[in-house]
Amino acid sequence: MVKFYQHTSSFEHAWDNVTYAFWLRYPNPFASHVLGCDVLDRSVDPATGVLRTTRLILKKGVLPRWGRNLIKNVDTYIIEESVVDPRTHTMVTRTKNLNHVRVMQVEETQTFTVHPENSKWTQVKTEARIISELRWGLTGRVESFGINKFMDNSAKARKGMAHILERLRQNAAMAAATPATAGAPSSGSSSPSKE
Template sequence: MVKFYQHTSSFEHAWDNVTYAFWLRYPNPFASHVVGCDVVDRQVDPVTGVLRTTRLILKQGVLPRWGRGLIKNPDAYIIEESEVDPRTQTMVTRTKNLNHVRVMQVEETQTFTVHPENPKWTQVKTEARIISELKWGLTGRVEAFGINKFMDNSVKARKGMAHILERLRQNAALAASAPATAAAAATPDC
């Protein structure tokens, strides 16, 4: 059996800001389980202008008590492949775990597009599949645990993105006010 998850959310930020925040989302206070994130490959298609990136992410896993006998080390390596098309303003990311796949495979696809009702916002569609190949009556239990954990982590991921977007907004406001502040400081009082 396979468990599915689908959710659509919005950020009140422009598509280019959200896709930029995506690359900066680690570290953030809502992703303390992410140990590291490394770019494995990145290239721009010279004809289409599409940016393709492959990253490797290491996450510290948490196991329920009943799952500790199944997995010795709960840390998970995640492969993330993404395509950013600046012409259509679409970014698609696909992630899946590379280890523990027999116990539980998590496959996630996210699609970032300009919001259909407000072009100054970004819509994100998240889809996931949770698959377990365990037998002995554990498949349903593992998949149920996986889907619940995925839903909890999705909320944290959206909070993390919102945190990064707010930091970008604050930095832009500081940068915009910096020239005026510097000019005022350089102007003599007399």
């Protein structure tokens, strides 16, 4: 049996800002379980401007008491592949775990688009599949745990993105408030004398 999850959310920020925040979302206070994130490959199609990125993410896992004999090392490697199309204002990300796949495989797809009702906002559609190949009557139990944990982590991920977006907004406001003449000589200063 497979557990499915779907959720659509929105951010009151422009698509450009949300997709930029996506690359900056680690670290944040809601992602303490993320231990590392590395870019493995990145390329831009010169004809279309489409950006393709592959990243490897290391996360610290959590197991219920009844599952602690199933896995010795709970750290999980996640492969994340993303495609950003600046012409259609669409970003699609796909992630899946590389280890512990027999116990539980989590496959997630997120699609970031301009919000259909407000062009200054961004809509995010999240879809996931949780699959366990365990037998002995544990499949349903593992998949139920997986879907509940995924929903909890998705809520934290949205809070993390909101945190990063707010920091970007604050930085932009500070930059806009800084006088453009900062560092330039004041109008009352005299010209340097020629020797």
